[in-house]
Amino acid sequence: MSVRRLAAPELQPKGFSFTPDNLAWAQRQIAKYPPGRQQSAVIPLLWRAQEQAGGWLPQAAIEYVAALLGMANIRVLEVATFYTMFLLAPVGRKAHVQVCGTTPCMLRGAGAIIDVCRARIHAQPFDRSADGDFSWEEVECLGACVNAPMVLIGRDTYEDLTAQSFARVLDGFASGHPPAPGPQIARQYSAPAGGPTTLTDASLYAPSGGDAATVADIVERPAAAPGRADAPSIVAAAQPTGEDVQRMAAVDAEALARTEEADIAAKIALLPKSATPEQKADAVGARPQALVAARAGAADDLKRIRGVGPVNESKLNALGVYHFDQIAGWGRAEIRWVETYLAFPGRIDREGWVGQSKLLAAGPAERTSRPAGRDEAAPGAGAPQKKA
Numbered sequence: 001m002s003v004r005r006l007a008a009p010e011l012q013p014k015g016f017s018f019t020p021d022n023l024a025w026a027q028r029q030i031a032k033y034p035p036g037r038q039q040s041a042v043i044p045l046l047w048r049a050q051e052q053a054g055g056w057l058p059q060a061a062i063e064y065v066a067a068l069l070g071m072a073n074i075r076v077l078e079v080a081t082f083y084t085m086f087l088l089a090p091v092g093r094k095a096h097v098q099v100c101g102t103t104p105c106m107l108r109g110a111g112a113i114i115d116v117c118r119a120r121i122h123a124q125p126f127d128r129s130a131d132g133d134f135s136w137e138e139v140e141c142l143g144a145c146v147n148a149p150m151v152l153i154g155r156d157t158y159e160d161l162t163a164q165s166f167a168r169v170l171d172g173f174a175s176g177h178p179p180a181p182g183p184q185i186a187r188q189y190s191a192p193a194g195g196p197t198t199l200t201d202a203s204l205y206a207p208s209g210g211d212a213a214t215v216a217d218i219v220e221r222p223a224a225a226p227g228r229a230d231a232p233s234i235v236a237a238a239q240p241t242g243e244d245v246q247r248m249a250a251v252d253a254e255a256l257a258r259t260e261e262a263d264i265a266a267k268i269a270l271l272p273k274s275a276t277p278e279q280k281a282d283a284v285g286a287r288p289q290a291l292v293a294a295r296a297g298a299a300d301d302l303k304r305i306r307g308v309g310p311v312n313e314s315k316l317n318a319l320g321v322y323h324f325d326q327i328a329g330w331g332r333a334e335i336r337w338v339e340t341y342l343a344f345p346g347r348i349d350r351e352g353w354v355g356q357s358k359l360l361a362a363g364p365a366e367r368t369s370r371p372a373g374r375d376e377a378a379p380g381a382g383a384p385q386k387k388a
């Protein structure tokens, strides 16, 4: 691990103070601790300061937090220089990549990830790429060893990487549409690569009302890690059944929806209270491509998508969305934008609008009936829906 020092004086801003919103948030954190223990809030306050300062911690921010908590500057500096989550010099505008270089990750290919950093970002850690968008460093174990090799970017980890899949992660950040964090192979979090081997009773994951699994269309993961030599043998050793895939997709979709809801709420909390629905949506995603009018003057009946009624159909039409293939082409950024704009976070994932739209857009040859939403894909409700 590299020596951790404050950035050179010429890079340091003159001063730092929290915005009114961040100050109010900081005071709420401090109030969680009993009198005399306020310094326990030092890590969340430094993290918020780092976010406000553009992804790194200037000396002025460290001293500001020390003053806010009544701590000696050196005590806060000790914290900031100890944890690699705190960055002490300006980093890439779009992403600072922290590559785990500890033994399990190194044995599983971290060297190839570092080679990509050197080739795509800069030959030296902490130096920014020519366009200033990216920077990287090697850090010690980040606690995701079972998914080695992995990197941390901001708050998210990208796991089970190969040089190729890591390059795709960088491409995503470069285009403003980063991929979903977590394993970059067909693995559910840190479960065995072939699927869970315990707690496999599907009823464990069904809410009491009987509303249970959804289809694999909702969460799309690559089928295997391209270029990773051991992936095929691991998958072949414990091939998941169709029911396994259905159950894993349900759990993944719910987890994805919850993660997105929390992330969207956090981003919206940073906006002024007067922010419009459009400003909120712009802060968390990308507006879908709109049509001026339905093609050939004939809009698809979007109400055929389970979860879309007349009200949502007219709202979608007002956004220039008239056809199944438009919704079928939405990625994470578009889904986040629409569900934030329409004020129903998580619902598009839970109801599987994109997967349903793919089937509907594919035409009758690709489907035998109305596509299932989450409710129709409950255990015992029939075979999982086929991907378009």
Ligand code: FES
Pocket (backbone or CB within 6 Å): 100, 101, 102, 103, 104, 105, 106, 140, 141, 142, 143, 144, 145, 146, 148, 149, 150
């Ligand atoms: S060794 Fe890389 S996350 Fe633990």
